[in-house]
Amino acid sequence: MSETAIVRGEEELFARTAHLFAAADEVACAANDLNTWAASRRQHTSEQHGAVRVRKIYRPGVLLDPGTVAHLRDRERHGADIRLTTDEINETIIIDRRLVILAGDVVDGVRSYSVLTRPELVQGVSSLFEAAWRGARPLAGYSAEFAELRLLAPKILDMLASGSKDETAARTLDLGVRTYRRKVAELMSALGATSRFQAGVRARELGLV
Amino acid sequence: MSETAIVRGEEELFARTAHLFAAADEVACAANDLNTWAASRRQHTSEQHGAVRVRKIYRPGVLLDPGTVAHLRDRERHGADIRLTTDEINETIIIDRRLVILAGDVVDGVRSYSVLTRPELVQGVSSLFEAAWRGARPLAGYSAEFAELRLLAPKILDMLASGSKDETAARTLDLGVRTYRRKVAELMSALGATSRFQAGVRARELGLV
DNA sequence: TCCAGTCTGGCAGGAAGTTGCCGATCGGTG
DNA sequence: CACCGATCGGCAACTTCCTGCCAGACTGGA
Numbered sequence: 001m002s003e004t005a006i007v008r009g010e011e012e013l014f015a016r017t018a019h020l021f022a023a024a025d026e027v028a029c030a031a032n033d034l035n036t037w038a039a040s041r042r043q044h045t046s047e048q049h050g051a052v053r054v055r056k057i058y059r060p061g062v063l064l065d066p067g068t069v070a071h072l073r074d075r076e077r078h079g080a081d082i083r084l085t086t087d088e089i090n091e092t093i094i095i096d097r098r099l100v101i102l103a104g105d106v107v108d109g110v111r112s113y114s115v116l117t118r119p120e121l122v123q124g125v126s127s128l129f130e131a132a133w134r135g136a137r138p139l140a141g142y143s144a145e146f147a148e149l150r151l152l153a154p155k156i157l158d159m160l161a162s163g164s165k166d167e168t169a170a171r172t173l174d175l176g177v178r179t180y181r182r183k184v185a186e187l188m189s190a191l192g193a194t195s196r197f198q199a200g201v202r203a204r205e206l207g208l209v
Numbered sequence: 210m211s212e213t214a215i216v217r218g219e220e221e222l223f224a225r226t227a228h229l230f231a232a233a234d235e236v237a238c239a240a241n242d243l244n245t246w247a248a249s250r251r252q253h254t255s256e257q258h259g260a261v262r263v264r265k266i267y268r269p270g271v272l273l274d275p276g277t278v279a280h281l282r283d284r285e286r287h288g289a290d291i292r293l294t295t296d297e298i299n300e301t302i303i304i305d306r307r308l309v310i311l312a313g314d315v316v317d318g319v320r321s322y323s324v325l326t327r328p329e330l331v332q333g334v335s336s337l338f339e340a341a342w343r344g345a346r347p348l349a350g351y352s353a354e355f356a357e358l359r360l361l362a363p364k365i366l367d368m369l370a371s372g373s374k375d376e377t378a379a380r381t382l383d384l385g386v387r388t389y390r391r392k393v394a395e396l397m398s399a400l401g402a403t404s405r406f407q408a409g410v411r412a413r414e415l416g417l418v
Numbered sequence: 419t420c421c422a423g424t425c426t427g428g429c430a431g432g433a434a435g436t437t438g439c440c441g442a443t444c445g446g447t448g
Numbered sequence: 449c450a451c452c453g454a455t456c457g458g459c460a461a462c463t464t465c466c467t468g469c470c471a472g473a474c475t476g477g478a
Binding site (some may be wrong): 011034035036044106108109156160162163164165167194195197198199200201202203204205207209 | 220243244267317318369370371372373374397401403404405406407408409410411412413415416418
């Protein structure tokens with residue numbers, strides 16, 4: 001593999017980097033949802049509990065999905081270090097401080113990935129990751145805060161995604177309009193959105209709708 | 210393959226049905242975006258111009274993306290029959306009126322597909338497809354209507370997705386607020402959305418943001 | 419029981435978004 | 449040039465959304 005490779009599709013990425021994941025001592029990862037690096041998970045789930053250090057940064061929005069939270073907790077029990085940040089982060093994996101994978105855009109339905117091994121680049125990306133890591137907060141801190149929102153979130157997202165007005169959505173969910181709107185506001189804050197359109201985009205990105 | 214199979218992931222779907230696409234005389238397809246059946250495209254793009262009948266139904270929202278439109282036009286030149294409908298449609302492929310593929314939900318990042326061969330099921334799905342087909346309008350009819358919106362749509366979607374207020378977005382795009390809002394309304398209508406949240410979800414689904 | 423903290427939901431006032439109306443402007447066309 | 453149609457964008461009335469305020473309900477201690 002040359003110093004900079006473009007890989008098209010997660011299948012191919014996985015095929016070409018599986019051995020690296022298998023042998024990794026340290027994996028650092030930033031992602032917006034659980035799906036992005038799903039392929040890589042096939043590895044370190046079963047094997048690799050020992051000395052390997054796994055750090056992951058997500059956005060708080062992932063806490064809105066019960067399944068996702070359960071999964072993250074499970075990963076923590078397996079030794080992974082998980083933090084959350086409200087910053088915009090590009091999806092990134094750094095393996096053993098020697099190789100970087102940056103997720104690119106989706107073209108014709110397949111996502112492309114840049115695989116970098118050039119030391120300066122890896123160093124640069126790593127330093128950015130470290131900065132983001134320091135600025136991120138541990139999972140536990142957010143977790144409680146979102147516990148009750150998580151119960152209602154799927155229903156509220158459904159109502160929002162169906163194009164209902166607040167009035168009817170609140171009635172449907174048997175809530176006061178004020179309470180419904182409070183929940184929507186919390187939801188938007190969790191998604192880091194400042195408009196409902198943006199919230200819709202983010203919710204879809206996270207697979208919440 | 211039994212009468213009803215569940216296939217996980219587009220790769221596997223493609224692997225198991227590629228020979229069917231290659232030999233197909235008639236393909237009917239309903240999708241919300243171009244990506245869904247992307248794998249199937251690897252087939253009938255190059256080969257198969259002769260007697261094979263290809264019908265596709267999309268939603269008007271696909272017209273908002275210039276690249277998508279160009280692609281659809283190209284497919285039409287290659288003999289495909291393309292129509293648009295404002296109805297909600299589940300993503301479906303019917304091959305030679307003998308086999309049906311229904312797209313399911315995304316779980317852990319991979320989409321599942323149901324492959325049906327049981328004649329009653331295929332017959333039932335086909336009849337629904339035919340009904341939708343009759344209710345759908347040809348691409349050409351919409352195409353002109355969206356021509357000018359398409360130019361502005363990407364910018365407007367960017368502004369919306371960035372969480373800007375109408376006021377600032379309009380200033381940024383050098384439009385009057387009234388005009389900006391008019392465009393947003395047209396956009397939402399094209400997406401079949403009745404709220405901005407819903408529009409955000411749909412736009413994301415179509416990969417427009 | 420009483421208290422403190424939390425969640426609820428009505429109300430109100432304001433911000434943001436939606437829409438009809440209409441005159442101004444621009445690019446053809448007769 | 450006059451006319452026509454289409455678009456633009458300001459205005460205004462209206463709807464929807466956002467949020468601070470606060471009283472009432474509920475909960476878990478002390």
